[in-house]
Amino acid sequence: MFPQKRRRRYVSLAAIGTVLTLAAACGSGSGDEPTTPATGADAEPAGEITVLTWRTDLVEDGTFDEYVTAFKEKYPDVTNVKVEGITDYEGEVKTRMNTDNYGDVLAIPGSVTPDQLGDFFEPLGAQDELGEEYRWINDKSFEGLSYGIPVVGNVQGIVYNKKVWDAAGVTAFPTTTQEFLADLQSIKDAGIEIAPLYTNYKDSWPLTQWDGARGAVTADPDYVNKMTQTDTPWTDESDSGVIDGLLYDVVAQGLTEADPTTTNWEQSKQLLGTGKIAAMVLGSWAIPQMAAAAEAAGASADDIAYMPFPAQVDGTFHAVAGGDYNLGINVHSSNKVTARAWIDWFNHDSGFSESQVGLSPLVDGPVPAALQGFVDEVELLTMNAAPAGKESLFADIDTASGIVTTDPKYRQKIVDDARSGSRTKEQVLTDLNAAWAKGRAEVGS
Structure with missing residues (x-):
């Protein structure tokens, strides 16, 4: 474990390079039976593929045009790589997957369970x-086969505006949720007209980012697997209970935006970059986006910093490291050779992970300079894969329970309850446990 001080100074993380994020793909799946292998062993990349990404801004600013140009320079027989940006990525791609025409390469939606891969x-x-070559492939593997490869690794924590926290006299990492709440209150009491913590409730998907602290709270890489073996994973001492309990408390204590129903994801980047928002619970992938937004608004990228979730075990902070969206190949694609070439080229040659202030998905990949300080301060965990034969157990229980932790609606409900007071925090956790126990009973775990 890394040596720690009780109240550690913040680590400021300036963005490096161009603002990029994970490329995914979707497009020219024809519905015909596959004619070429995904390994690319029997043919050279050629022809056309369609690449889909949820990062519409990178489509609009020409970033993907640069990728396509470089890819075609390496593989001159490739005639075209069509890049399609989708704003509601999870929702639209899930719908498109009801047909065969959901592209050649695409980021695997979170709603796809392991047994469906x-x-x-x-x-x-x-x-x-x-x-042996790539890290974090367990999430998209089933029965010994891998179906997706992440193109960047993230650490999970909280992105914040260091200038705002310093102005409020808060200059150290909070080590407990109570310290975190007190720090947010100090920011509110400083008289600055800002949201101490921004939920991004209206866009909803950012609420799923809170799951990134599962495992970090108790420093247990088996925490998610252990959830399948208990009827009460939401307690005051468990990761799920601490995480969702903190969300409830921060809303109930008035430490978020005044009206969560009017939040705006794109606007929130600029608001955090310019000091109108103090903090947001997001993976490290958000750092370059916030830094770029700060610079675009005339503020400093150096104001953007990153902290671990406010919990320690034996005086040490922990953070979960894992892959972002995983790129996979449509099983119906008629050009799997070129699709696989795109995935491997993106990981090895694009420089994407470094520009994202992210960890390389390659086993021997580098740590970007802007994350090195955080990595030195916090012990990183990689969550363990589910035991063989139980890869879908968590998803099965989750679905049967009706909670569906991959769906932000369940945390929107927590925000609603905290705002209205219709349920206490204790009632929220009790109800979640009851639903989980029902799901376990139904699945027969």
């Missing part, structure tokens, strides 16, 4: 062999 995606290789 083979129905929609081409296997990219044996899990143990692919794991």
